[in-house]
Amino acid sequence: MTDVLSAHFKEQAAEAIGNATIQESLDRLVNFRQGRVDAIAEYGQERWDALSQSAREIKRETLEHLDYYLDELSRNVERAGGHVFFARDAAEANEYVAKVAADNGVKTVTKSKSMVSEEMGIADVLESMGIEPVETDLGEYIIQLAREAPYHIIAPALHKSKEEVSELFERILGTPAESDITALAGVARKVLREKFLEADMGMTGANFGVSETGTIVMVTNEGNGRMCSSLPRVHVATMGMERVIPRLRDVATYLPLLTRSATGQRISSYVSFVTGPRRSDEEDGPQEFHLVILDNGRSRMLADPELREALYCIRCGACLNACPVYGKVGGHAYGWVYPGPIGAVVTPSLVGVPKAKDLPFASTLCGACRDVCPLKIDIPRMLLKLRSDAVEGPAETRVPRRVESLMMRAWRRTVAGPRLFSLAGKVTSAAQWPLSRRGSLRWLPPPLSGWTRTRDFPRAAMRPFRARWRKDEGNRGG
Amino acid sequence: MAQKRVSLFVTCLVDQFYPEVGEATVRLLRHLGVEVDFPADQTCCGQVALNGGYRSHATAVAKRFVEVFRGSEAIVAPSGSCVATIHAHYGDLLRGYPELAEEVASLQARTYELSQYLVDVLGVENVGARLPSPARVTYHDCCHALRDLGVGAQPRRLLSAVDGAELTEMKDSASCCGFGGTFSVKFADISSAILREKLHNVEATGADVLTAVDSSCLMHMGGALRRQGSRTRPMHIAELLCEGIEGERA
Amino acid sequence: MADREEFLAHIRSALASGPCIGAPPSASPPAATPSPPSRDDLLAQLERSAGLQSWHFVRAANADEATARVVEIAKGHGAGTVVRTAHDVLQRMGIDAALAGAGMESVVLADGPGGLDAEQRQATAAGAAVGVTGVDAVIAETASVALAPRKGMSRQASLLPPVHVAVAMADQVVGTLDDVLALRLVELAEAEEITWYMNLVSGPSRTADIEQTLVVGVHGPGVVYLVVIEE
Ligand code: SF4
Numbered sequence: 032m033t034d035v036l037s038a039h040f041k042e043q044a045a046e047a048i049g050n051a052t053i054q055e056s057l058d059r060l061v062n063f064r065q066g067r068v069d070a071i072a073e074y075g076q077e078r079w080d081a082l083s084q085s086a087r088e089i090k091r092e093t094l095e096h097l098d099y100y101l102d103e104l105s106r107n108v109e110r111a112g113g114h115v116f117f118a119r120d121a122a123e124a125n126e127y128v129a130k131v132a133a134d135n136g137v138k139t140v141t142k143s144k145s146m147v148s149e150e151m152g153i154a155d156v157l158e159s160m161g162i163e164p165v166e167t168d169l170g171e172y173i174i175q176l177a178r179e180a181p182y183h184i185i186a187p188a189l190h191k192s193k194e195e196v197s198e199l200f201e202r203i204l205g206t207p208a209e210s211d212i213t214a215l216a217g218v219a220r221k222v223l224r225e226k227f228l229e230a231d232m233g234m235t236g237a238n239f240g241v242s243e244t245g246t247i248v249m250v251t252n253e254g255n256g257r258m259c260s261s262l263p264r265v266h267v268a269t270m271g272m273e274r275v276i277p278r279l280r281d282v283a284t285y286l287p288l289l290t291r292s293a294t295g296q297r298i299s300s301y302v303s304f305v306t307g308p309r310r311s312d313e314e315d316g317p318q319e320f321h322l323v324i325l326d327n328g329r330s331r332m333l334a335d336p337e338l339r340e341a342l343y344c345i346r347c348g349a350c351l352n353a354c355p356v357y358g359k360v361g362g363h364a365y366g367w368v369y370p371g372p373i374g375a376v377v378t379p380s381l382v383g384v385p386k387a388k389d390l391p392f393a394s395t396l397c398g399a400c401r402d403v404c405p406l407k408i409d410i411p412r413m414l415l416k417l418r419s420d421a422v423e424g425p426a427e428t429r430v431p432r433r434v435e436s437l438m439m440r441a442w443r444r445t446v447a448g449p450r451l452f453s454l455a456g457k458v459t460s461a462a463q464w465p466l467s468r469r470g471s472l473r474w475l476p477p478p479l480s481g482w483t484r485t486r487d488f489p490r491a492a493m494r495p496f497r498a499r500w501r502k503d504e505g506n507r508g509g
Numbered sequence: 510m511a512q513k514r515v516s517l518f519v520t521c522l523v524d525q526f527y528p529e530v531g532e533a534t535v536r537l538l539r540h541l542g543v544e545v546d547f548p549a550d551q552t553c554c555g556q557v558a559l560n561g562g563y564r565s566h567a568t569a570v571a572k573r574f575v576e577v578f579r580g581s582e583a584i585v586a587p588s589g590s591c592v593a594t595i596h597a598h599y600g601d602l603l604r605g606y607p608e609l610a611e612e613v614a615s616l617q618a619r620t621y622e623l624s625q626y627l628v629d630v631l632g633v634e635n636v637g638a639r640l641p642s643p644a645r646v647t648y649h650d651c652c653h654a655l656r657d658l659g660v661g662a663q664p665r666r667l668l669s670a671v672d673g674a675e676l677t678e679m680k681d682s683a684s685c686c687g688f689g690g691t692f693s694v695k696f697a698d699i700s701s702a703i704l705r706e707k708l709h710n711v712e713a714t715g716a717d718v719l720t721a722v723d724s725s726c727l728m729h730m731g732g733a734l735r736r737q738g739s740r741t742r743p744m745h746i747a748e749l750l751c752e753g754i755e756g757e758r759a
Numbered sequence: 760m761a762d763r764e765e766f767l768a769h770i771r772s773a774l775a776s777g778p779c780i781g782a783p784p785s786a787s788p789p790a791a792t793p794s795p796p797s798r799d800d801l802l803a804q805l806e807r808s809a810g811l812q813s814w815h816f817v818r819a820a821n822a823d824e825a826t827a828r829v830v831e832i833a834k835g836h837g838a839g840t841v842v843r844t845a846h847d848v849l850q851r852m853g854i855d856a857a858l859a860g861a862g863m864e865s866v867v868l869a870d871g872p873g874g875l876d877a878e879q880r881q882a883t884a885a886g887a888a889v890g891v892t893g894v895d896a897v898i899a900e901t902a903s904v905a906l907a908p909r910k911g912m913s914r915q916a917s918l919l920p921p922v923h924v925a926v927a928m929a930d931q932v933v934g935t936l937d938d939v940l941a942l943r944l945v946e947l948a949e950a951e952e953i954t955w956y957m958n959l960v961s962g963p964s965r966t967a968d969i970e971q972t973l974v975v976g977v978h979g980p981g982v983v984y985l986v987v988i989e990e
Binding site for chain 2: 041044045048355356358359360391392393394395396397398399401402412415418419420421422423435436439440442443445446447448449452456459460471473478479481482484485486487488489490491492494495496497499500
């Protein structure tokens with residue numbers, strides 16, 4: 032599995048905030064936001080809401096009978112001549128893919144963008160076997176060359192400027208410096224075209240797995256998904272077990288939600304429907320098709336009624352674009368495969384809260400993510416649930432915080448009645464007195480010093496409202 | 510029309526830090542003919558504990574809240590996020606008390622954010638406020654008021670009717686100010702970076718007054734405005750709507 | 760290694776914890792679908808959306824006009840070799856003769872007596888300037904061309920050359936994606952082989968992965984034509 036660096040969220044966030052190139056690239060997220068708004072307006076809000084509602088319904092129903100639909104999906108893939116492997120974790124999935132590659136004497140693997148394969152960390156495994164894994168989505172290719180993790184679910188190299196890309200190509204591919212973006216894309220096209228033609232195995236993700244027909248649906252724009260699923264002898268698709276949908280026609284429900292939310296496109300350039308390997312009479316296409324269905328912690332989310340909804344996610348990335356925190360700290364801060372609001376839910380859920388202890392707390396809970404989510408996933412509510420797991424949950428999810436919990440216990444006693452509450456107010460007000468200047472405080476000791484670095488803090492009132500109210504009542508009642 | 514009665518839930522922040530906002534709320538409601546009482550046993554809605562992950566504490570506070578406001582006809586608070594806590598989370602928090610379920614539902618239905626109560630319940634848009642001198646006013650959509658309660662149009666209607674107030678929309682009025690309770694302290698750098706962008710949008714309007722329905726957001730934005738020596742003044746909507754209306758001073 | 764039964768049993772035990780919290784069942788059924796539009800409406804809608812999807816849209820009154828336009832397009836792109844699928848419509852257009860008449864070679868990417876082997880087919884497709892295909896259906900709403908490769912219909916003709924020309928008959932135009940999927944299900948119910956592959960192509964290959972700047976033709980064709988024969 033790909034290493035989890037989420038424990039370093041704060042340092043990684045600080046780094047991004049201090050990096051002008053990254054801040055500039057994050058400012059460009061406005062294009063995604065605007066694209067989505069325009070695309071929904073064109074589609075019609077009412078129609079959109081109805082679609083969104085049916086999509087939720089289908090997911091709810093599917094997940095409630097996930098065993099049934101996965102069984103149906105896997106049997107249909109097999110009937111179509113494909114192989115299915117159920118992997119409990121990333122290690123099992125990697126082992127299987129490695130075996131398929133070894134059995135087929137594979138030398139080069141072309142990969143189309145897939146979050147699940149990032150989660151598995153399959154590229155490293157293949158590389159250690161002496162097999163060349165080549166990312167073929169332009170953004171993924173760039174970050175593969177840079178040996179970095181994807182920055183955004185649908186725009187992996189969002190944070191790279193064209194100068195950085197040019198330097199990277201120059202250093203690794205030996206191509207001349209280039210300031211034109213079209214030309215840079217042309218360089219990648221040329222290099223990758225050769226890889227496509229020589230690859231013996233193609234790996235792709237799966238946006239949806241249709242159980243009714245045993246079909247994997249892939250949504251791409253560049254055409255690399257078509258290449259990976261058409262040219263090499265072997266096609267291996269990996270999917271998270273929650274990506275199953277019952278009926279082929281359900282694709283018509285999810286596809287507009289996905290593309291319009293993600294990039295504001297009516298539809299992506301290519302949508303590929305893969306049912307098994309090539310047909311017996313087909314001119315081309317892979318001779319073998321494998322589908323790897325991955326759990327890797329998803330069954331724990333499924334088992335938690337408060338987290339199950341996160342499995343509705345279709346990975347459109349809209350929540351990242353809307354999130355004020357992502358908009359400042361970017362993708363790498365989150366320290367694993369899934370960044371942004373959905374990452375803040377998925378990462379602790381899959382890798383364990385203690386390994387990603389900051390993520391559930393690194394949110395203002397503003398709800399912008401839920402607003403834009405095509406599945407209306409209530410991310411803030413799930414963050415609260417994960418927070419309570421970290422604070423009050425069972426030993427394996429708890430993160431010790433002694434001082435804070437003592438403070439909270441004191442707080443609870445304070446708000447348990449008006450007497451202590453008023454007293455606490457008076458104490459605060461008195462304690463603040465020496466620090467304040469014209470009604471506000473410019474400096475507070477830790478842990479509040481973070482606030483006063485950029486903001487004044489108000490001084491507690493000498494006479495709180497409740498004291499004034501009594502007087503007020505007295506005046507009236509007199 | 511029967512006499513309207515409301516219980517004021519002043520919220521802990523207003524009580525201890527911004528009592529003028531509480532006073533303005535009372536004055537405004539009385540000015541509009543509403544009878545106001547103040548259940549003296551009230552303290553907090555539990556939001557702090559809930560957001561911190563201290564669900565059991567939040568549950569205890571929520572339960573207490575239900576008991577304190579049991580007899581109230583309607584509950585009004587000058588805070589979107591506190592009302593949102595009650596609306597969006599009391600059901601979850603008190604799930605372990607099925608005997609309270611009905612009471613919680615009824616409490617939620619009777620609890621209003623101030624501008625929501627004025628516009629949706631009283632049907633008032635012009636409260637008769639008049640500013641001492643003309644001022645440009647910009648309105649920040651507090652996240653919970655907007656997204657949990659659907660409060661966005663109500664305050665704008667009320668503000669538009671204020672004599673002497675020129676309501677000017679800022680860019681991205683619905684984007685978060687970066688407060689998020691303890692987030693603003695635990696992740697102070699991120700919070701400050703979000704805030705910087707927000708204030709940029711505020712100041713670009715050239716507003717004299719920045720208003721909102723939540724003292725917490727105003728404390729956050731106002732704290733930075735003050736630090737920067739900005740001429741834009743933060744002002745809770747209750748105070749703004751009280752300008753120039755008749756009624757007793759506290 | 761987990762086998763299917765073990766994996767599914769684990770899911771069943773995860774589900775035993777009860778239903779999801781926060782997902783209330785929908786109150787209202789999805790909005791009704793509008794009544795089917797007329798052929799003219801569909802074509803008009805297609806023309807609009809084709810433009811938005813960056814297709815070069817060509818209306819041809821009949822097969823002859825379509826042939827002439829395809830030859831013109833290929834010539835315009837300086838094609839020496841044009842690869843194509845064995846779709847009937849291309850046969851009827853007499854496309855090979857027309858291309859030959861204009862000095863271009865037309866190669867059908869199909870197995871068969873005297874044909875090319877797999878390796879040669881791939882090399883030819885990769886070297887060709889233009890690929891011409893028929894289609895299985897066209898979606899008016901999104902200007903999506905459905906291509907289902909099978910015998911005679913190579914996957915590569917629409918993928919490897921930098922220019923793709925898709926030729927459709929007007930009666931192949933349907934309204935929505937759902938229409939195409941419904942048709943597919945009907946075909947599948949009658950098919951002997953349940954293995955299939957299909958691509959919806961909705962304009963040129965594109966990327967915006969560098970600084971969110973749009974570039975077309977990154978892996979697939981960067982220039983695409985949709986020719987609709989109206990007769
Ligand atoms: S949580 Fe919603 S908005 Fe975020 S990626 Fe998933 S589907 Fe898209």
